[in-house]
Amino acid sequence: MKKILVTGATGFLGGHLVRYLSKKGYTVTGTGRNLQKGEWLKEEGISFVPGDLQQKDFCQELVRNHHYIIHCAALSEPWGDYQSFYTANVTVTENLLKSAREHGVKRFIHVSTPSIYFRYNDATNVKETAELPKRFANHYAHTKYIAEQKVKQYQEKGLETIIIRPRGLFGPEDSTILPRLLTLNKTKGIPLFNNGKTLIDLTYVENVAHALELSLEKGEVGQTYNISNGEPYSFKSLCDLLFTHLKINVQYKKLPYPVIFRVAYFLEAIYQLPFIKKEPFITRYSVSVLGNSQTLSIEKARKELGYEPLISIEEGIIHYANWYKSIYS
Template sequence: MAQTFVTGGSGFIGQVLVRRLLSEGHTVRVLVRSEASAAKVSALGAEPVRGELTEPATWSDRVTGSDVVFHLAAETDITADRERHEAVSVHGTRAVVEAARDAGVPRFVHCGSEAALLAGEPLVDVDESAPLRPDSEAAYCATKAAAERIVLDANAPGFATVSVRPRFVWGPGSILTEGLAAAAKAGQFAWIEGGRHTTDVTYVDNAVEGLVLGWTHGRPGQAYFVTDQHRVVLREFLETLFGIYRVDAPIPDLDAEAAAREIPVPARWFLGQDCILRTDKAAAELGYKPVVSYDAGLDAVRDSVADSA
């Protein structure tokens, strides 16, 4: 069994990853900032490591002896200023890469995103040959691109780096979908041009499957898209989830001009454009296929909401 080190392990995807690693008999250390996160990680059965992502002196010694580092920590608040995105997503990633490399960790897996490719145009039938866009006007997208470039450029003999890119991660406890539902309830959500865009989505366990396969099977220096391999119409997908979350407020439509005025990038890109990604590479090289079907994922969300009622 392996010794693993995880950043972002108290977050939505991170907790599912930690549970998966523990269930397979691995030991898990998780970098955490707060007592609340430390308690959450301890409750899962992992060892919390208190420290500040951008201050590696507070935690880098605990990376030593790890067989793999999973790097999930990033600034996810798209309203945060560019300085904050740079500090967490770029400088934080560089710190984790350098700590892992200096400690002699042989494998490094980064949780990337299709957002690293977004600069205003839809992603349609896109594969991993599409260029990263560190020039994007959206700080979140630009810094996700810069962070992935740091990871992949660090690949070297004895230090294999891989980036796994899920799209629109959902499931029980998803901050993303629960946040959209809360916005809809508060009258702060609108369909952009009807919301009938075709998009890929990734159930959280499928994202974690991709991360684990990236560790065990990923080709050094490569990126991989992983999705549910079940494309949806965004409006139909969210209306189903909104029904589960008991959203009964009317949701208005915005045309493209109104959306450009009222919804900032990258939210307008995420919710107002097609996003169709190819997973051929992950299937061929990782042996990736979804471990939870779309319908089973919806059932899991229903059960979670019912249990919390």
Template structure:
């Protein structure tokens, strides 16, 4: 079986491509940075460079492939809508078109739980609990991209979408590194009471979920699946665990959620008015995540993908810390 993994120069795409190679699969990869995939090429992956925003490039990547695992996309909560539309919708449209024209059998799309919104605290969110309106460009464009994927199912393409909670492990350059940077600058503070529960997904568990999606039978196709470790934890316990492991000061200061939200709103307004719209030091979405409950119901993945998370959050964080110290 030959698979194509897009976004292989990123954290999740790169980790899954390596895992797929270890499983004996024939792996083709695409990514923005050739130097970031050199280790995969050494392990036997076929690297084909090219910009997925070009439909012909996407089609060429799909030639002779049985399954596409589409991990490329735009993440985050800050930026122009057009940039998210390009990174999520246009790239996915091109991959879907390439799959259909080249008779690829299956497309596995790495989506996001950002679709569920960033409003009030949410516990055990099911795949059907999508809001009426999406509050940021990432969520809105991820939803459109998912619709493009599921629409292709009507033309015979087998499709599956995974929505993993924030992923931890060696190679993460977004989640915990941001908190580490804040602490190094003396800016990290516990937002709210510090007791809000959240879900994480250890990268090893996501690898197993993605692998399962390659082989599931017909009843499991055409659906989205929440993925997590299945064991919610207080967010600030996880953050302080990493601080201890890296011998950094723990977060002990508290900040009112309301005050932090107001400050983030001012920060965003200033960045919007500034030429080039620089990234704010704090965003309202980040404040909400840092202070509110957000967990996923993974019963559908357990039932249809036979998903059984085996690696705990703490093991995933240990993996991250070991890697971070050596990075």
């Protein structure tokens, strides 16, 4: 029986993944720092070990007797100080890699991000071999890229590794993408650039769990795979679909992209001052995500992993809407 360790098990992806793998019959151990969510996993019969992956001794003990590691834990905010991102995304990854190699782990699967491709322009059908920007969009993308290099170094040392880069995760319990749209709709209205024609490439969370399961045995060792639903929607069509299923009136606010992008630029400059500790209410990254089309090619994952999305975007939106109404209605 495959014994799998999942980091970040109290986060969005990690929580879905441990439940998905458990239902498939794998022996799964989750780890994370949210004790309440860890107790919920235990109540579902899933092994959970709380702890801090920044501690080398904890990693050594945790990794022992596991055949596979799926590393989902990360600091994935769009704003913050560099050292926090480096510790969470690089130091932790290196601690786990070292422990995995010393304890004979069969395969280490690292969840990275397509944010490393990000440029402030349209970029469609981006492949894993795409040239990366000279300067990353934020500390998150930069440190995740460094973490990927650590993974590749351990691959050269003999540890089997796979890297996946999933795009725009959503689904029940999502606390990022769809909730932000709901909040904007309630407050300022949803910003609409280019009449909402920007292409948005999302991935239903169960599809990422499926790709990670495939990565346990399939895929060429040492390779990187883009993961998405493979069905980009225009931003307005996606919002219309979401609010239709939620039965909420949607409020759009047409805005000029160049002007708002410049405003975000100046705000970032101000908020980088040392005495300001908050995140600006808009960033160039957030504006560009809504104003420029960003889509991935998943042909490599289809060919080498045998990956095909299990849940369509519309089905995923329906699942999210039903969950949301069950919680908030």
